[in-house]
Amino acid sequence: xxxxxxxxxxxxxxxxxxxxxxxxxxxxxxxxxxxxxxxxxxxxxxxxxxxxxxxxxxxxxxxxxxxxxxxxxxxxxxxxxxxxxxxxxxxxxxxxxxxxxxxxxxxxxxxxxxxxxxxxxxxxxxxxxxxxxxxxxxxxxxxxxxxxxxxxxxxxxxxxxxx
Numbered sequence: 001x002x003x004x005x006x007x008x009x010x011x012x013x014x015x016x017x018x019x020x021x022x023x024x025x026x027x028x029x030x031x032x033x034x035x036x037x038x039x040x041x042x043x044x045x046x047x048x049x050x051x052x053x054x055x056x057x058x059x060x061x062x063x064x065x066x067x068x069x070x071x072x073x074x075x076x077x078x079x080x081x082x083x084x085x086x087x088x089x090x091x092x093x094x095x096x097x098x099x100x101x102x103x104x105x106x107x108x109x110x111x112x113x114x115x116x117x118x119x120x121x122x123x124x125x126x127x128x129x130x131x132x133x134x135x136x137x138x139x140x141x142x143x144x145x146x147x148x149x150x151x152x153x154x155x156x157x158x159x160x161x162x163x
Contacts, residue, residue: 030109030153034119036146037102038127044138045099048130058133059092062103066090066126070107070118077121081113088118090126103127104149116148 048058067088074082087108092101105122107115127143134141151159 027111028153030111030114032114032116032119032148033106033150034123034148035102035104036123036127036143037100038130038141038143039100040141041138042099044134045096047137058130061133062126062129063090065129066105066122069125070122073118073121077117080117083109083111083113085109085118090122101130114151114154116151120148
């Protein structure tokens with residue numbers, strides 16, 4: 001994990017939580033990419049891939065859930081600004097040998113604040129939707145490795161995770 005010497009921006013001088021003032025910031029093109037994964041039994045993965053899961057098209061529904069979650073992020077995270085997303089892309093990568101599905105979300109906005117929380121929220125909800133839809137077959141699924149991979153735009157510029 002990388003260290004930072006910046007102060008936490010969601011607290012005022014007296015230590016009280018507040019919504020950060022972004023009013024004077026410039027609008028820029030901002031992009032965030034986040035990922036996470038869910039591991040499962042091989043038979044569960046086959047249910048998903050064959051489209052025979054009891055509740056239907058697991059990945060299609062998880063994609064829609066992730067997009068919907070990205071748009072609701074400020075309703076879920078108290079100090080997150082509501083933003084007008086311009087683009088949300090949700091991809092799934094299947095590793096059949098390891099019985100793992102990775103969810104990768106890219107969020108974009110032209111705005112005064114970043115879209116990292118929207119990408120991370122979308123990943124979480126996409127993976128939770130897979131779990132929900134398949135839990136009857138496999139309650140032992142494990143969601144893990146949720147992280148920000150990239151951030152572009154804004155005053156602080158680009159940031160890339162040490163993958």
